Amino acid sequence: MTSPSPDPEDLLEIADLAPSAATAVGEISGRWRVATWLRHATTIVALGVVVTVLLLNAKRSESALTTIAHARPAWIVAVAGVAAVTYAMAAACTIGSTTVRLARGRTVVMQVASSFVNRFVPGGVGGAVLNVRYLERAGARRSEAVTANALNNVAGLAVHLALFLGLLPFFGGLQRDVDPPDDAGAYVAILVGLVVVGAAVWIRWIPQHWKGHLRVMQLAASDVLRDPRRLTLLLLGSAGVTLAHGAGLWCALRSVDAHVTPTDVMVVYLVAAAAASISPTPGGLGAIEVALVTGLTRTGTPTTAAAAAVVIYRLVTYWLPVLPGLVAFRRLRRIGAI
Template structure:
């Protein structure tokens, strides 16, 4: 709407049209309610998951009540370092410079989402939305997630080999290696997955071009990143640091409960158990990894009760304590359109 101003000046009457500022567009009624619903979904999913697994939280908290508080504080510090190392690795997987604060907040929120959806889908979805919000195309953001997912198991394998070389004869690797039948089933699963992918690409020709474009983008970005020392250090350094910090949480909780194992054995038990059971698509690895951790600690000589209590305490620090704050941060990022 234009406003009419009449200037009473000597001479002829003058009419001046001055455009009024356009009002800022407000979100439509459905859009606001959809965004509000999306911001509440993480909290609802976390609440449902907490109700199902409430007994594990209760038992772990009860056992931690008698633990050494200083060792528990060390476990909390290691937990915080896990989010920082994840953010550093994410930065190393993308050529563009990302804002450190929002990136760290997104990884804190991704931790909550990762414990709801299996196989890291929740964390990847949060990171994908964050990267797209920073103006990065879908193809390049997806390539960044693929590189991140590829580097993490390679870094863990390097750590396992380094431990075997550093402590020859002291690590009971033979008792932690899966038997031949398990390895055969794993190999068959990989072959079936590759064959299914090949058949799908053969039958559905429309998938070929997007897949080739994705592979081309991923290879190009990986080559660019590995020509920049800062990105190489962030990518591989963060990928190596993350499992060590996670193992540090487990070792700290074990020390607070009096677990009679050296830290080297606890760290290696975590690396081996998470590498073997982490492939099972459970939310956050909860369930298969927990069982594998208990078995690995018992193999190294820990009593069953202490091994179980240490794993429960590890889950309390890495999952339950940051769960509600992470869900709140996730909802806040959605409401502020960061995601």
Template sequence: MTAVQLPDLPRGRLPRRVPVRQVLCLVPLLLVAVAAVRHRSLLAEGFGQLRTASWPWLLAAAAATCLTWVAAAFTRQGAVMEPLPRRRLLATQFAAGAANHLLPTGLGASAVNLRFMTVCGVPLARSSAALALYLLAECVGRLTLLAALLAAFPGALRPGALLPQGVPAPLLLGAGGLLLVAGTVLVSVRRLRTTVSSFLRTALGEARSVHTRPARALALWGGSLAFPALQAAGLAAVGQALALPVPPTHMALAYLAATVAVALVPTPGGIGSVEAALVVTLVAAGGPAAVATAVVLAYRIITVWVPLVPGALTLGALVRMKVI
């Protein structure tokens, strides 16, 4: 009897390719669902506050929120020499906002923008330098506005309002100790010191190059000032919508003080810590606790929760299109 010879099957081949990008597209939506379930009571109360608010002021707050993505796009472009595609850059800032609220503060947006710049052809070392320059400019812009408002309205906040609620002094001392240990390690380890020195040289070179172009420098520093100013304006508009008896400039000062202080608490998007710090600073500015809480909940609904689902969808679409 003649043996039947079966065809050889290819070795080392999976029966079907795993759709990695399709799976990654669903991850942001899954994280949104988890965050919404965890904060469902906050969402319900926040949407309840919006029903009693003045809608023209709420629309002004929404417009200010939309303009923050434009300001972020200007700052990102100002931090890098290469021209970035404008529409994709703006879409990336919208998506980065969603990523920033789903991951520890600053990490999500930084990862999205770093990937976007590398896909656009900017080398990784210079993309990292541009990211560091953006973070520095954003920090300087926020602190500059805070210092200017404190100088203009020195009695607007009661002493102690610059520390977020729930952050004891031992935690601050511990954070200072960690920074000291990190500095000691950096000085001691030669290889790490060499890597950091190389990065700093790249970053300084990128900063010098950007500031030789007036348009880039204007976009960088103008956007870094406009971004926190628009955020503060959004809170002031919500305060007006809910008749918070605090002057708008004092509300802006309270917002800047709270966000500077809450940077010490690395929660996802500042969820939880931002609300507590904002309520503390608004009360310190003279607002009743109940109304201040309502303003903060409504503001966070407009700036965080409403854009979160479309932002997550945009993030998934950008991943699928290989923009990031």
């Protein structure tokens, strides 16, 4: 969960694609070929190596690698701890997005498994399909499972936007160019206006077949939205995922003795995550690293420290969960939960 949601068009099309999606997950579950897995894994790892090498380019590779080698272990452990929190928060989102009773521990394991699946499919689509499958196996109807997934993603988008608009006026990189007391309110007002106008245009011109899906989702979502406990889980879980990722990046910066305010780190993460959400690579690989380093240098962080911190952050939050995710995926498959 990481981070902004898959494109709304993808979410709405899940309803039409549900049978084939379920079949796809079934094929992953029942006929996972070692050769195919190795081919995909090799491709992703190779891309990751290329991205890391580009981050630690020739001009600063020696100093950046030295910085990583001398990073404070306690802060790296903190990055891992905060990363673990994201799975618990994502599980809270899933539990809050449906009226079906879900086992908390198993739902956390499912989120870990999603991190593995999402390494091979861009835009979080693999995790979305796995989530639909998991909810169906837990007793939800397909329409309920699709709606729960949509609610989860809409909540994530709303929280992401709210945090960005709320923190932007306090972003240090912005303060270097404009006077916040005079201009920050105007910037926020313009952003809100653009969002409102864009939403109005989108709703006005939305294709007819989308409207039918939205009506079904609206009816299925009403039970969840009328339940204060589930709505609270949904929103707080979404906020927790985003804030935990920002905290993980901040801990990575502290591990290399880079001092950036939590507010600045959070804004940089929000922007980078938005950029990663439209990247054609799994998990925004490549796009998010570049966006994070660029944003951190905008706050005054030395480029070497920014690159080192981003490498540490991504190694711990993106690459480290792959093996546990595979174990979780196989366990859920073995017990028939997916």
